[in-house]
Amino acid sequence: MNEASPTAESQRGSVPSPWLLAGPWLLACTVLLTCVLLLASVAHAAPRASAEDPVGDTLNDGRPDLVRLLAESSGGVLQVELTFDAPVQAPGSGDGALFGFLDLDTDRNPATGGTPMVDFLTDVETGMGQDMYVDLGTYADGAADLVRASDGSTAARVAMTLLGDRVRVSLPASVLGGGTVHTAAVVGNDTAVTDVVPNGGFLASTGGDSGGDGVLLTGDRFRVEVDWRDFDGGRGAATLAVRSPDSAVFYFFDENNWELMVKVLDACGVNGHFWVFAAATTNLEYTLRITDTANGTVKTYSNPLGTAAAAVTDTGAFATCG
């Protein structure tokens, strides 16, 4: 049986806010293709993902006007960048200054955490459970509050950079807990909310493990990365669903639909090798790539599209015990 195409996240909450329907956005939405492209641009978990937002779709023609949300994972840091149609004023700098929130669902579970700021402040539904958020309005000295949703306390001050028409927030993976993070943003000025991105659902991006992209297993020595392709040509990097020190389970496009389990075992005391075991429940194409970060050795396992995945039981995977 073919897997569903990876649109589940985009479809959730795709009903736009009545507020957002007002004004220029209404015109934009009449061009259905625009909407489709918009929703399709809500990328799945990947080291780099973005969601575009039409120019002029703000509430009550207000400013600031968001045009893109970009998340990029690198070196153990998730960089989230908000792009506007024009330069924005620093938060707290008087009338017209930027205020807003970046919602973070770090466990990708809508049933845990609080109501995201996007949902709280607008009629847009993200389908997220807010575990943390960045309060852009607390910007000062190059940093802003990263707040725990559970009790409103400040978990950390995270780097925030104003770059004219862009605002970049740097979120250490160590604070986010690693793995994929679901994000959405809502902004406004001193007096009112003006825009959200995405206009429904969330942006999924790899939050970055402590050692960089992918998932580090077995003493954080082996980096595990999985890329997939579906029958419609959709592609993406698999998202970590759950893990133990030696094992990881991934999903491709639906967090409730786990696809692949991988484990790397230290069997140096048995046969002088690290073993790789994997089992998938999919007929989609995937490439499993495991790197021994101690010496750069790479092992790759693939499953062709349309083929029921076979189990991997490679007890000679890495002869790198030395």
Next chain:
Amino acid sequence: MQTLKRRSQVGHDAVVARSSFFGPRRSGLDPAGLERASRKVRLPQIPASLKGAQRRAVAAGLEGGPQARNARGNAANLEHRLIERATFGWTFAEQQTMDALGPEGYLERQLDADSIDDGGLEQVILDALPTLSMSPYELYLNYELTDDQATPIYELWTATLFRAVYNPRQLYERMAHFWSDHFSIDIASDLAYLLKQADDRDVARRHALGSFPEMLRASARSPAMLLYLSNASNFVGHPNENYARELMELHTLGVDGGYTQEDVREVARCFTGWSISAEADPTLGTFVFYPTLHDDGPKTVLGQRIPAGGGMEDGERVLDILASHPATARFLGRKLLRWIWGYEPTDRMVEDIAAVYLATNGDIKSMLRSAFKWWRMARSTEKLKRPFHLVTSALRAPFAGIQNPFFFLSSLFACGHLPFNWAPPNGYPDSEGYWSGLVMPRWNFAGLYTLGDGENAAAVVDLEALDPQQSPDALTDVLDLLFTRGTLGDSSRSAIRDFLASRPAGAATVRDALGLAAASPEFQNY
């Protein structure tokens, strides 16, 4: 100096000799007296226009049924929170106003309280409860001489309850409540039952949304405050530092505001002679300055020199210094944020509000505008309703008509939250820790407040509007909407639904179920 002392002693003795006012007094909080008062005090009749508007709003709100909460998006949103923080409880009528005006318009309307038509409520209250308008002398003639301390207290409590529940000027009422705690006076203290009415009129209610410095001046001249904090007997040569200390610790700078014991002494000197009239004439119980009892020497307060010979101006100068002090701005900013925003505002938030205070010379509306900013309220944290808030919100939710204030006052007594009855001068605590242990009295109140019918009921609810014959599921939705705007959790909904299903359909069952909704965990917070 010797002359001053001698003169002050003479003046002090003379004042004391003319009146028995400064001696220990009997408390007006005599349960039997209050019970007697409850039987003779007239009940304010809620104006028909207010009743009609509220009932129409409930009917319209329920018309959409359970879908109503989804029609406007998420059940919990900024509008809901803003209403909850600005009022003594969300209602459909408030939501209608919010829908019409939007968050900013709603807030501005509430800030411009005089522009809101109260439907004649205040006049109804004043007509029914005549002691509210009486001078201390009138109260003295009518109640002190007839040994009835309870009636003035009972009437003030009743008015406070009615205003909080029914006055459409809700933010004004919330702030009057806030300032009553800030300038707290225990109505059970000496003679407060004669003086608190004027204090309530002239301090908290007159300036609730006005200027803090002006409210501070009004409080400093309030006979109730002068007596409660002993400044009425603060004379040269016989200083009493009580008011001076609390003025800085509780009313302005805060305990960490940077003042010293020397400042306390100097401020006390500045306020010598600020007292109350003890003459048995219409001036009785009004503010009076006794120049001969004032310490006219030079003083230094918080490093600022106050020259000799200032007379009453010394005290005014102190109030100016304190009202314009940055520590006062921070102290009030933090306290106001705790009231409006949540228990633990960040230092940055406090600094923001303090800056507004200093920039506007203590304009309370400006501070509230800042506290209610959308980006601030979005981040606000849940608060536990204090008992008074629980009682008022439980009455507001189904628009219950109070028939027996004594029941509600008794419930507040059981919860330890009778208005104006906190003995220390720091006001009732605004903290979860203090109030969270009082679960049983809260449940007892919720379980009883809608019971009975006709004249026996503590409060009357228009049960027909709730359609008691509906299915348990439908009625659960109705109560969920009425009490929490559809934010009851599954556990609370199940409890209400199971109860409704286990009893015969009808008014009596719905009355009990109203109590369950009011006792639900979700309704305890706002």
